[in-house]
Amino acid sequence: MTGSNIKRQRHSESTILVTGGTGYIGSHTVVALMQEGYCPVIVDNLSNSKISVLKRIGGITGREPTFYKADLLNTKALNKIFQRHRISSVIHFAGLKAVGESVLHPLQYYRNNIEGSLSLFSVMSENDVKKIIFSSSASIYGQAAVIPIAENCPPAPTNPYARSKFIIEQILNDIHRADPQWEVVILRYFNPVGAHQSGLIGEDPQGIPNNLMPYISQVAVGRRKKLQIFGNDYPTSDGTGVRDYIHVMDLAEGHVAALRKIEKKQSSRKKKMPLMINLGTGRGCTVMEMVQAFEKVSGKKIPYSVTKRRAGDIAACYADVTYAKKILKWKTKRSIEDMCCDAWRWQSENPQGY
Numbered sequence: 001m002t003g004s005n006i007k008r009q010r011h012s013e014s015t016i017l018v019t020g021g022t023g024y025i026g027s028h029t030v031v032a033l034m035q036e037g038y039c040p041v042i043v044d045n046l047s048n049s050k051i052s053v054l055k056r057i058g059g060i061t062g063r064e065p066t067f068y069k070a071d072l073l074n075t076k077a078l079n080k081i082f083q084r085h086r087i088s089s090v091i092h093f094a095g096l097k098a099v100g101e102s103v104l105h106p107l108q109y110y111r112n113n114i115e116g117s118l119s120l121f122s123v124m125s126e127n128d129v130k131k132i133i134f135s136s137s138a139s140i141y142g143q144a145a146v147i148p149i150a151e152n153c154p155p156a157p158t159n160p161y162a163r164s165k166f167i168i169e170q171i172l173n174d175i176h177r178a179d180p181q182w183e184v185v186i187l188r189y190f191n192p193v194g195a196h197q198s199g200l201i202g203e204d205p206q207g208i209p210n211n212l213m214p215y216i217s218q219v220a221v222g223r224r225k226k227l228q229i230f231g232n233d234y235p236t237s238d239g240t241g242v243r244d245y246i247h248v249m250d251l252a253e254g255h256v257a258a259l260r261k262i263e264k265k266q267s268s269r270k271k272k273m274p275l276m277i278n279l280g281t282g283r284g285c286t287v288m289e290m291v292q293a294f295e296k297v298s299g300k301k302i303p304y305s306v307t308k309r310r311a312g313d314i315a316a317c318y319a320d321v322t323y324a325k326k327i328l329k330w331k332t333k334r335s336i337e338d339m340c341c342d343a344w345r346w347q348s349e350n351p352q353g354y
């Protein structure tokens with residue numbers, strides 16, 4: 001998609017504040033927003049992303065988005081940004097996200113994720129901005145008793161990261177209860193993978209990747225020797241773990257659908273807020289299936305060894321997406337092959353990331 005394809009007119013009034021907009025999911029969502037004619041303003045402290053993302057976004061959309069380097073905990077800096085722009089809605093991605101790290105450094109996670117969110121919500125309130133889409137996670141369900149997981153599955157977070165997400169969800173519920181004018185959409189992501197099809201932006205983890213897809217990509221490109229498969233004795237089709245992998249551009253488009261919903265004036269809808277919505281494909285895929293799909297699209301052999309189960313892992317997790325389809329009129333379009341193909345294009349064209 002080039003700059004000329006951007007529908008600048010349709011939402012020319014809508015300035016959307018995107019916290020964490022230089023990060024993995026945020027940058028892809030910024031592209032989707034710009035392509036729909038929204039005007040994103042990014043706030044990010046660059047603790048887990050690079051400034052060069054902005055140029056790459058410009059390469060795809062024809063224009064670099066407005067960017068402020070600021071920490072969400074800096075309420076004063078945030079206030080200035082809200083005073084400078086007429087923000088209509090906020091998409092709140094900024095946060096720390098590594099489960100293992102959160103177990104080791106809970107205070108850091110609670111401080112950054114919860115205090116950062118409180119600072120943001122206070123500034124929104126002061127500036128009369130009351131529409132928000134929040135990045136939550138399927139990890140809040142913990143070990144769900146029933147699969148596929150529907151939104152009414154009782155939350156049972158098992159680590160500080162997931163608990164920080166659940167606490168922020170509850171804070172947003174309370175804010176809406178106190179002032180029903182707030183329009184809140186909580187999106188619970190399953191496993192986002194892949195990259196923009198241009199190969200210009202993608203996932204660029206610092207250090208050794210924790211997650212499956214970036215690890216496979218780095219093995220394929222020669223940065224790592226072999227993949228370790230964490231257990232093949234689960235009660236699944238081939239014994240390896242099952243997850244609901246969702247293409248990051250499908251996820252980005254899910255945010256655009258949620259934004260359309262809250263930007264539309266429709267008072268009757270407010271009663272149903274906050275909306276809690278799963279974003280996934282509704283299909284599970286095993287680790288072995290993912291490895292095979294990646295080998296097929298990349299033409300590279302992925303050496304692996306099977307090791308013991310990773311502590312805290314569950315056998316299978318995938319979403320019931322009935323509600324997302326109904327409420328957002330959105331569903332995923334991209335296959336596992338698309339996810340692997342786009343991840344491989346990004347990794348092979350940017351072997352060391354940004």
Ligand code: NAD
Binds near residue numbers: 096116137
């Ligand atoms: P990411 O780390 O790539 O992006 C998060 C961005 O937030 C980074 O650019 C970081 O610099 C910024 N940030 C962090 N703390 C900040 C602060 N206090 N002030 C300003 N900026 C700050 O992560 P991502 O994968 O793009 O995830 C985005 C959101 O989605 C996160 O909230 C994450 O918890 C959630 N989520 C991610 C996944 C996943 O697997 N990637 C799954 C479920 C939910």
Ligand code: UFG
Binds near residue numbers: 138190215228
């Ligand atoms: N896996 C391996 N080897 C690896 C990495 C992962 O075999 O090197 C396996 C895991 O055991 C699991 C599957 O690949 O069976 C997926 O693991 P990921 O680490 O990619 O993803 P998780 O489902 O464990 O967790 C991710 C994020 C969480 C988020 C959750 C749901 O890390 O933050 O998805 O959205 F909450």
